[in-house]
Amino acid sequence: MKKLLSLLLSVAIIAGCSSNVKLNDVPVEDRSGAxxxxxxxxxxxxxxxxxxxxxxxxxxxxxxxxxxxxxFDYDSYTVKPEFQAVLEAxxxxxxxxxxxxxxxxxxxxxxxxxEYNIALGQKRAEAVRRALNAxxxxxxxxxxxxxxxxxxxxxxxxxxxxxxxxxxEITYR
Amino acid sequence: MLTKRFSLQLLGAISLSLMAHVSHAQxxxxxxxVGLTQVPIAIAPLRGEEGVPQKISAIVQADLERSGQxxxxxxxxxxxxTERPDVGDLRQKGADxxxxxxxSRLSDGKYDVRIRLWDVVRNQDLxxxxxxxxxxDLRLAxxxxxxxxxxxxxxxxxxxxxxxxxxxxxxxxxxxxWVADADGENAQSALASPExxxxxxxxxxxxxxxxxxxxxxxxxxxxxxxASGKRRLLANFKGSNSAPSWSPDGRTVAVTLSRDGGSQxxxxxxxxxxxxxxxQSVAIDTETVFSPDGTAIYFVSDRGGSPQIYxxxxxxxxxxxxxxxxxxxxxxxxxxxxxWMAYISRSGNAYKLHVMDIxxxxxxxxxxxxxxxxxxxxxxxxxxxxxxxxEGREALMTTTLDGRIKARLAGQGGDIREPNWGPFSKxxx
Numbered sequence: 001m002k003k004l005l006s007l008l009l010s011v012a013i014i015a016g017c018s019s020n021v022k023l024n025d026v027p028v029e030d031r032s033g034a035x036x037x038x039x040x041x042x043x044x045x046x047x048x049x050x051x052x053x054x055x056x057x058x059x060x061x062x063x064x065x066x067x068x069x070x071x072f073d074y075d076s077y078t079v080k081p082e083f084q085a086v087l088e089a090x091x092x093x094x095x096x097x098x099x100x101x102x103x104x105x106x107x108x109x110x111x112x113x114x115e116y117n118i119a120l121g122q123k124r125a126e127a128v129r130r131a132l133n134a135x136x137x138x139x140x141x142x143x144x145x146x147x148x149x150x151x152x153x154x155x156x157x158x159x160x161x162x163x164x165x166x167x168x169e170i171t172y173r
Numbered sequence: 174m175l176t177k178r179f180s181l182q183l184l185g186a187i188s189l190s191l192m193a194h195v196s197h198a199q200x201x202x203x204x205x206x207v208g209l210t211q212v213p214i215a216i217a218p219l220r221g222e223e224g225v226p227q228k229i230s231a232i233v234q235a236d237l238e239r240s241g242q243x244x245x246x247x248x249x250x251x252x253x254x255t256e257r258p259d260v261g262d263l264r265q266k267g268a269d270x271x272x273x274x275x276x277s278r279l280s281d282g283k284y285d286v287r288i289r290l291w292d293v294v295r296n297q298d299l300x301x302x303x304x305x306x307x308x309x310d311l312r313l314a315x316x317x318x319x320x321x322x323x324x325x326x327x328x329x330x331x332x333x334x335x336x337x338x339x340x341x342x343x344x345x346x347x348x349x350x351w352v353a354d355a356d357g358e359n360a361q362s363a364l365a366s367p368e369x370x371x372x373x374x375x376x377x378x379x380x381x382x383x384x385x386x387x388x389x390x391x392x393x394x395x396x397x398x399x400a401s402g403k404r405r406l407l408a409n410f411k412g413s414n415s416a417p418s419w420s421p422d423g424r425t426v427a428v429t430l431s432r433d434g435g436s437q438x439x440x441x442x443x444x445x446x447x448x449x450x451x452x453q454s455v456a457i458d459t460e461t462v463f464s465p466d467g468t469a470i471y472f473v474s475d476r477g478g479s480p481q482i483y484x485x486x487x488x489x490x491x492x493x494x495x496x497x498x499x500x501x502x503x504x505x506x507x508x509x510x511x512x513w514m515a516y517i518s519r520s521g522n523a524y525k526l527h528v529m530d531i532x533x534x535x536x537x538x539x540x541x542x543x544x545x546x547x548x549x550x551x552x553x554x555x556x557x558x559x560x561x562x563x564e565g566r567e568a569l570m571t572t573t574l575d576g577r578i579k580a581r582l583a584g585q586g587g588d589i590r591e592p593n594w595g596p597f598s599k600x601x602x
Binding site for chain 2 (some may be wrong): 105111115145151
């Protein structure tokens with residue numbers, strides 16, 4: 001598993017490095033009705049606003065060619081060394097632009113109660129946040145949140161599925 | 174200007190107005206045993222019942238059976254509220270009581286529903302009621318009749334006119350927060366969202382629901398006025414905001430926040446504002462419930478190394494552990510009469526509903542299922558609703574506290590979970 005992951009990572013990084021395309025700014029839209037982070041303003045398309053306004057579905061691209069998922073072992077809330085390179089790439093990306101906001105989402109596998117799993121997922125999100133912090137990323141540029149067991153990336157009632165759901169994902173707003 | 178596509182997305186994402194009625198199947202009674210003491214009652218079809226859009230005697234029968242405390246017998250014939258029942262015949266059939274009545278449609282389209290309840294043993298009239306309702310309120314009238322029968326024959330308030338909230342997830346990944354009658358009928362959607370909704374929690378005033386929504390891609394707590402569909406953000410602090418629960422006086426909402434790191438307990442004024450931190454542990458503290466008298470808070474903490482249920486003073490103070498069996502005990506719910514705690518306990522791979530007698534600490538597992546979640550007491554403390562899985566599908570179940578009588582509500586294609594039983598409406602007599 002570890003070997004496969006390293007292989008995938010190296011493929012991804014190589015693919016990223018070979019691209020010379022500059023990422024365009026994606027168009028932004030006001031989500032004032034739906035997004036509690038914005039004021040209840042009216043309707044205009046606004047320019048980039050650091051307060052939570054993003055693209056049509058709120059997601060901006062992260063560092064090119066870099067995985068954005070960190071997986072965890074069962075009952076574990078520490079980041080494994082094999083993800084160090086991924087975190088370093090994200091840390092560089094965030095530090096390169098002071099307006100970037102990283103959203104770190106922690107997840108659990110589907111066993112157990114919803115609310116307790118929100119708390120466990122939060123531990124996984126904060127583990128990644130602390131790791132990024134240790135790499136020099138400012139607290140103000142990150143938010144650690146949890147989805148608990150509500151958004152599995154893979155359905156299934158076996159360890160293969162469970163292992164893919166114990167994760168933290170890094171997205172950008 | 175909002176693009177059309179985006180407007181549609183917005184409308185799709187958040188539907189705050191009450192949508193059209195969508196009927197779900199009723200809770201179907203699956204008697205897994207016989208209740209210890211069941212009142213045998215005969216229910217007559219109401220005179221004039223055929224052709225009425227709702228069959229009142231059938232709704233009352235289903236209500237009483239679901240409570241687990243009645244055994245319903247047929248009378249064999251229509252009896253209206255003006256007739257004196259043949260008690261000898263009914264005694265022979267084994268009935269202790271009989272419900273009779275009639276229903277007629279008036280010229281303005283309303284229905285005149287009349288019932289009378291007889292004590293067959295003492296050959297006494299226990300009382301009559303009449304209801305003047307539009308067709309849309311026939312089910313409500315039926316539930317009020319059930320409440321009357323229940324009160325007269327058990328001495329306790331019935332919960333047949335109360336409501337439950339729950340969440341469904343469709344096969345296309347769409348979430349809905351529903352408010353339905355206690356029998357699962359008349360479900361109305363309070364919120365439709367492409368992102369998860371969890372932990373609906375009724376306010377003591379029976380008109381508001383707090384819940385956690387992920388529509389902004391992080392968990393935040395809303396308070397929703399069920400009648401108007403208007404809602405406001407209660408907790409949207411940095412990090413995760415979840416597990417809302419109301420104090421019995423409705424003035425305070427306890428929440429779990431990660432704004433200071435980790436998951437800790439905070440108290441918020443129900444109108445919002447700055448939260449007051451309640452716990453100071455480096456562990457997980459979550460899933461609060463207030464005791465019925467408002468003086469204590471029960472919660473889940475893994476400060477001892479594994480998730481267990483603790484109790485602390487509502488204003489803050491040292492916590493005492495409540496659960497000692499097993500290494501995973503979560504999701505406490507407290508009966509309004511102060512006597513029982515329901516919770517989920519894991520044993521091996523099985524997550525099972527347990528009930529604890531608070532005074533003695535004795536506990537029992539009361540289900541055959543192994544994926545139980547989120548128990549919630551009926552406001553008369555006689556039933557528990559919970560989520561579970563049966564034959565691979567999510568379902569809601571109600572159970573008597575001894576586990577003997579269970580009823581099941583399956584989702585209509587799609588998963589159903591996160592139930593919460595609403596309180597008695599203040600408007601109820």
